[in-house]
Amino acid sequence: MLLPPTPAAIRRAAAALRRGQPVAFPTETVYGLGASALDPEAVRRVFAAKGRPDDNPLIVHVTGLPMLRGLVRGLPPAARKLAERFWPGPLTLVLPKTKAVPEAVTAGLPTVAVRVPDHPVALALIEAAAVPVAAPSANRSGRPSPTRAAHVAVDFPGLLVLDGGAARHGLESTVVSLGDPPRVLRLGAIPVEELRAVLPGLVVATRTRARAESPGMRHRHYAPARPLVLFRRSRAAALREALAADPKALLLCADADAPLFPGRRPVRLGGTPAEIAHGLFDALRTERRGSVLLAYALPRRGLLRAVMDRLERAATRVV
Numbered sequence: 001m002l003l004p005p006t007p008a009a010i011r012r013a014a015a016a017l018r019r020g021q022p023v024a025f026p027t028e029t030v031y032g033l034g035a036s037a038l039d040p041e042a043v044r045r046v047f048a049a050k051g052r053p054d055d056n057p058l059i060v061h062v063t064g065l066p067m068l069r070g071l072v073r074g075l076p077p078a079a080r081k082l083a084e085r086f087w088p089g090p091l092t093l094v095l096p097k098t099k100a101v102p103e104a105v106t107a108g109l110p111t112v113a114v115r116v117p118d119h120p121v122a123l124a125l126i127e128a129a130a131v132p133v134a135a136p137s138a139n140r141s142g143r144p145s146p147t148r149a150a151h152v153a154v155d156f157p158g159l160l161v162l163d164g165g166a167a168r169h170g171l172e173s174t175v176v177s178l179g180d181p182p183r184v185l186r187l188g189a190i191p192v193e194e195l196r197a198v199l200p201g202l203v204v205a206t207r208t209r210a211r212a213e214s215p216g217m218r219h220r221h222y223a224p225a226r227p228l229v230l231f232r233r234s235r236a237a238a239l240r241e242a243l244a245a246d247p248k249a250l251l252l253c254a255d256a257d258a259p260l261f262p263g264r265r266p267v268r269l270g271g272t273p274a275e276i277a278h279g280l281f282d283a284l285r286t287e288r289r290g291s292v293l294l295a296y297a298l299p300r301r302g303l304l305r306a307v308m309d310r311l312e313r314a315a316t317r318v319v
């Protein structure tokens with residue numbers, strides 16, 4: 001059930017959260033499937049609804065630093081610097097947790113991932129529920145993250161969804177753990193370059209390390225309803241052959257590259273890196289008729305680095 005986010009609808013969603021019922025809400029990144037972070041039963045319902053592996057911890061959403069008190073064991077200086085610069089916003093910090101955070105939220109880890117969403121509806125909902133809200137992206141496990149309320153309704157018919165329109169970023173938050181050195185565990189809506197301007201020592205975790213520290217990175221993600229083949233930059237000729245061999249193949253394409261494929265009517269991702277990041281999950285959920293999806297590598301800089309991470313994880317095959 002999609003509801004416009006009126007004050008009455010937000011009160012209704014907050015009451016559902018307090019009763020232990022999951023509800024979906026918009027954030028600036030993607031839609032979240034929320035439950036009270038202090039209610040292990042409600043959190044288990046979120047895992048069950050998503051079909052999420054139970055070793056994959058959730059992000060806890062709060063309205064600001066005061067609500068964090070009691071959930072984390074202090075803020076190291078590096079965390080404070082990042083929070084001051086990027087909250088509210090698409091940055092998730094992994095910090096040592098207190099006993100107040102149930103193990104169901106953190107999948108038994110000693111740390112908890114937290115963020116302050118930059119979205120008036122998300123903030124109003126958490127405020128009205130007066131509890132921190134644990135929320136993964138509101139998709140069935142393994143599917144692309146939902147950037148619109150309608151995507152949530154496809155994956156969870158009947159669920160209460162506050163409809164805030166299209167998500168502003170369309171790509172999930174960047175996840176940073178504050179060990180020594182601080183590490184990016186998941187690339188996301190804040191590019192590494194911007195984080196390094198505040199924390200020069202920040203490194204990007206290798207895949208092996210990210211998988212070890214952030215269980216979500218182990219699982220298959222973002223799978224479209226049909227196969228996706230990703231072509232490396234050096235394989236332009238192979239991409240042309242694949243397109244020529246299959247007239248029904250749908251090409252995901254940055255606007256600037258569309259003229260390279262005359263007569264193909266590609267699925268347009270957008271022009272600027274922000275538009276491409278915004279268009280990616282929508283494109284992966286395209287309802288256009290066709291056979292396979294074909295995509296090609298984009299330069300790994302700024303936001304496009306996170307876009308490439310998602311394309312690689314969504315791909316059935318990399319050529």
Ligand code: TXA
Nearest residue numbers: 029031032057058111112113136137172173214215216
């Ligand atoms: O933008 C976002 O982050 C969205 C919106 C709804 O806030 N949420 C989101 O949640 O993408 P989810 O559950 O789809 O992804 C959470 C990621 C996973 O990769 C998970 O493994 C990691 O955060 N994570 C959560 N808690 C962690 C922890 N304690 N240590 C390391 N990684 C953690």
Ligand code: MG
Nearest residue numbers: 136137138145
């Ligand atoms: Mg997710």
